[in-house]
Amino acid sequence: MxxxxxxxxxxxxxxxxxxxxxxxxxxxxxxxxxxxxxxxxxxxxxxxxxxxxxxxxxxxxxxxxxxxxxxxxxxxxxxxxxxxxxxxxxxxxxxxxxxxxxxxxxxxxxxxxxxxxxxxxxxxxxxxxxxTFNGAGAPAAPGSRGTTRLVFGDLAVDTAGLEVFRGGEPVALAPTELRLLLEFAANPGVVLDRQTLLRTVWDYGWDGDTRVVDLCVQRLRKKIGADRIETVRGFGYKLRRL
Structure with missing residues (x-):
């Protein structure tokens, strides 16, 4: 060292x-x-x-x-x-x-x-x-000032309480998984490339190993539904709106 x-x-x-x-x-x-x-x-x-x-x-x-x-x-x-x-x-x-x-x-x-x-x-x-992320700057639902519960099909994300529900049941997420989901929830339907996610979720100030993103997305899919996060080949990932 x-x-x-x-x-x-x-x-x-x-x-x-x-x-x-x-x-x-x-x-x-x-x-x-x-x-x-x-x-x-x-x-x-x-x-x-x-x-x-x-x-x-x-x-x-x-x-x-x-x-x-x-x-x-x-x-x-x-x-x-x-x-x-x-x-x-x-x-x-x-x-x-x-x-x-x-x-x-x-x-x-x-x-x-x-x-x-x-x-x-x-x-x-x-x-x-x-x-220690406390929800500061967490996204509000589009067109709904003050609303902190975002709903995508059977998936609900409470950005103020930092809680996630699937089919009404709570989903336990690790801090990085939660930050990743919040980033997707703030940009539904928008393709986010891996380097952008490394900067916004992992706080990398430099180009990093994108396998970190891929494996975290894989773990997140297992918890919120495999089809909820879509892979856009050659570009990145996006959260399906419905």
């Missing part, structure tokens, strides 16, 4: 659980994040990481893919059984299979080791913004 100077203005303290088996990397990442004002708890294997997660109180989870006992992919799946806490995966190789497997397991984003401190902190801040 590259070194970074301590920032002059520290952000509000957030708790991060780091699960990494390499002691040198674990210590260097911990020290780097603490310089930015984060509180860091750590574990050296997947099963210990699962125990630490169950203790609660973590705002972001930072999981290595290759872990002894229970690997990062399996750990992410176990976490997603009960929690929507933001998860950032770390892959040593940037291998396509690692990346896809992590995102399919429910991770929100990933970084490749060796991790640049500035990139890691930017990704963590983005995850925290999504997790």
């Amino acid at each position: 590259s070194a970074a100077p301590a920032p002059e203005n520290l952000p509000a303290s957030a708790a991060i659980l780091l699960v990494e088996d390499d002691e040198v990397i674990r210590r260097s990442v911990t020290l780097a994040l603490e310089r930015y004002g984060y509180r860091v708890a750590s574990a050296g294997d997947g099963l210990t990481g699962l125990e630490r997660f169950r203790e609660g109180g973590h705002d972001v989870l930072l999981l290595d893919v290759m872990l002894p006992g229970l690997d990062g992919i399996g750990l992410c799946r176990r976490i997603r059984e009960t929690s929507t806490v933001p998860v950032l995966m770390m892959s040593a190789r940037g291998d396509a299979l690692d990346v896809v497997s992590g995102l399919e397991a429910g991770a929100d984003d990933y970084v490749v080791k060796p991790v640049d401190t500035a990139v890691l902190v930017a990704r963590i801040r983005s995850l925290l913004r999504r997790a």
Whole structure:
């Protein structure tokens, strides 16, 4: 991990659980994040990481893919059984299979080791913004000032209460999935390309890996209906109005 100077203005303290088996990397990442004002708890294997997660109180989870006992992919799946806490995966190789497997397991984003401190902190801040999203600037229904409930067929999105219903039943969405759906709901019938979604949902200020978008759309489709988000080949995705 590259070194970074301590920032002059520290952000509000957030708790991060780091699960990494390499002691040198674990210590260097911990020290780097603490310089930015984060509180860091750590574990050296997947099963210990699962125990630490169950203790609660973590705002972001930072999981290595290759872990002894229970690997990062399996750990992410176990976490997603009960929690929507933001998860950032770390892959040593940037291998396509690692990346896809992590995102399919429910991770929100990933970084490749060796991790640049500035990139890691930017990704963590983005995850925290999504997790604490309070609906400010949420879309109102077209032509209905003050209306916060958007309806698309059997799908209803309450942009003020940040609740989603399908056929009248509540749908549990992770923060990134909710932000993605809100972006689609604000632009019904409009094709949104992947790079635009990376900027508006993931807060990327640079071109990123569009597989992050594709896998999150895939997870969202499973929860709100496979035909609700339409793929426009060569361009991107759009939310069907009806």
